[in-house]
Amino acid sequence: MTGELKGNYDKAFENVTRLRIMSILMVNEQYDFNSFKELLEVTDGNLASHLRYLEKQEYIQVEKSFVGRKPLTNYKATDLGRMAFQQHLEFLENLIHQNKP
Amino acid sequence: MKNPQQDLAEIKSMMERSTRFLSLSGLSGILAGIYAISGAYLAYSWLYSPNVPWGLESSVQIDSPLLTKLTLTGIVVMILSITTAWAFSRKKSKKTASQLWTPAGKRFLQALFIPVITGGFFCMALLHQGYFHFIAPATLAFYGLGLWQASHFTLSEIRYLGYGQILLGIIAALFPQFGLLLWTLGFGALHIIYGSLMYYKYDR
Numbered sequence: 001m002t003g004e005l006k007g008n009y010d011k012a013f014e015n016v017t018r019l020r021i022m023s024i025l026m027v028n029e030q031y032d033f034n035s036f037k038e039l040l041e042v043t044d045g046n047l048a049s050h051l052r053y054l055e056k057q058e059y060i061q062v063e064k065s066f067v068g069r070k071p072l073t074n075y076k077a078t079d080l081g082r083m084a085f086q087q088h089l090e091f092l093e094n095l096i097h098q099n100k101p
Numbered sequence: 102m103k104n105p106q107q108d109l110a111e112i113k114s115m116m117e118r119s120t121r122f123l124s125l126s127g128l129s130g131i132l133a134g135i136y137a138i139s140g141a142y143l144a145y146s147w148l149y150s151p152n153v154p155w156g157l158e159s160s161v162q163i164d165s166p167l168l169t170k171l172t173l174t175g176i177v178v179m180i181l182s183i184t185t186a187w188a189f190s191r192k193k194s195k196k197t198a199s200q201l202w203t204p205a206g207k208r209f210l211q212a213l214f215i216p217v218i219t220g221g222f223f224c225m226a227l228l229h230q231g232y233f234h235f236i237a238p239a240t241l242a243f244y245g246l247g248l249w250q251a252s253h254f255t256l257s258e259i260r261y262l263g264y265g266q267i268l269l270g271i272i273a274a275l276f277p278q279f280g281l282l283l284w285t286l287g288f289g290a291l292h293i294i295y296g297s298l299m300y301y302k303y304d305r
Contacts (some may be wrong), residue, residue, distance in 0.1 A: 013108075016108075016111060021114075
């Protein structure tokens, strides 16, 4: 029996960096660029392009501000992004559940 | 599609690493306990030295040079403990290749130090008003509250250390004559027990 899988596999989270970014934003109200960089250990360009991808999907939103004179770029998950991530998570969980002997 | 188990593990690890400060070292807890016991031993010998053991006599005279000595001892113990904790955390975060100064680390410090600093000012007010025997209960209770609050942002076992300190603080408030002894139990013994457990569980 191939019961239909609940949830939805989202291509946006196929990439491990994007999956990590979204995981972090699910449990942190906001997270800034430099902290992402430190935690994920990726290059500026790589991180920026993945963030832009998620932004284009409207899964995250960007807020630029200044702390003193330093620019600070903060990211937040949108409601749409949270929903998409939940569905993706559900899919993964169900997949594991189904494949259990 | 890759392995879903691996993806889930990835999600869990990122959620933990981004919200929790995981560089606390058990050894620094043990050392903080040892500093506290040494400080308490000094305080005890100054307060009661030729007289009754265990501080059963609550009518100890505290003059202002002695008070200064006691306060300074307390501050030295605190500074030593914080410096040790910081140095060991730095070492641990290097070893595990994680960053020390993360948003999670900042939240951990904030959660811990807002109650602790409040307690510090509260104790200064107590000293000012001459309620010396409420210093031990107040430091224990506020420190316990700080630990409890901080437990949301670090290894959650630290919560039990917090409960222990709060409990001892309340007992000390009810039996002020045992204040120094209970303070030694809380800041000394509990730190050493907690530090050893954490060391065996996470650091070895």
